[in-house]
Amino acid sequence: MDSPTSSDALPASANPTDPLVQQVGAGLFKLGLALRTHAWKESTPRGLTPTQVQVLALLYGSAIPLRVSAVADGMAVTLPTASDAVKALVTKGLVTKTRAADDGRAMALALTDAGRDEARRAEGGPEFVAAVVEALTPDEQAAFVRSLVKMVRTLQERGDIAPARTCVTCRFFRPWVHGGDTDRPHHCAFVDAPFGDRSLRLDCPEHERTGAEAAAQQWSRFIGM
Template sequence: MPSVPGLPPTEQLVTGLARLGQAIRIGARRDPGPYALSELQGDIVSFLAGDLRPRRQSEVVRALASTAPTISDAVRTLLAKELVERERDALDSRAVVLTLTPAGVAEAERLTGVSPDVRAAISALAPDDLAAMLRGTTTIIRELQDRRAIPVTRMCLTCRFFAPDAHPEDPARPHHCLFADAPFGDAELRVTCSDHEPAPTP
């Protein structure tokens, strides 16, 4: 039986994901904001906004899979732009911790916004398709994290509060969040969550 020409499904998916990422980056470049942050500077601000507790600079290095000198350079720029504050760690004077200034919090909120074009495109998805995409995306991220190909993110699949398929009698909301004590479905899976706590290593 003849097959449809073209790349196999895995490569087709990778190409599709790359194009989606390109669309998101293009949207971000069209609106650089008042501080004209580089991609790395924006990533640092977004990371610090995910958990407003003081974070060690070494945590930022690990989370963004970067190097200490590269992060230090970006942090110096963010300090000069008054988006980040740096001080000695109260628990270890050899380490420094970073927090967002009020201006940094405001910029983080702007950065996490979705461009109108991307938002409109996503809104074209049927609810079941959106849920399937979230389920697939979190599965791929989890696999990459397990292979140490990317840093661990604060998502449901790595959280101690996540109880998958706890409600098999309810296909629409099969999972359970122990933090909120509430059932939820694939369409509510979190790729990032401020209440995340790492699950114990098996």
């Protein structure tokens, strides 16, 4: 499991003694606790950790065999964390490692039949989250996604999590190009379609990372600078 971040690493503009910052922090902590408790309840009887379940779900959702580095990227965890989880899954007979078709020195991961069955069961996790998110209005959901994108990016910038496959770092993302459309102001060049904050992705399988300079410009446009 990833360790919690320390408050001494907060951005200079954030005051950790601000009551609102404390309230948000306490709320996030409670949410994190609820999600972890649910994940443990679901995975422990099957002898799996939540991280291992996440790896299975990621491999299940991928159209192509993934390398460990892609798994780490996809889960926004460090390479050693992903490697440990993969090693355990291989030992349990849920994942196999074979030589990558495009590079004989690299290993590609695939689910075994048993791994596929476990991954299907793991699909119950998002339903737990969906039930909680449904308590929000559509506008609140859109604002929440936007806030999550900003928070995940801050964690990435500080090096607290590995880069995630978010729209704001994707070469296909065109923020605010449909300014006249308040519901769907952004554009995804991958599917060539407009979309709104509600559809911002935090883990998109089609994501392709853009260069650092372009990503910085994209971010400035996204937050309206």
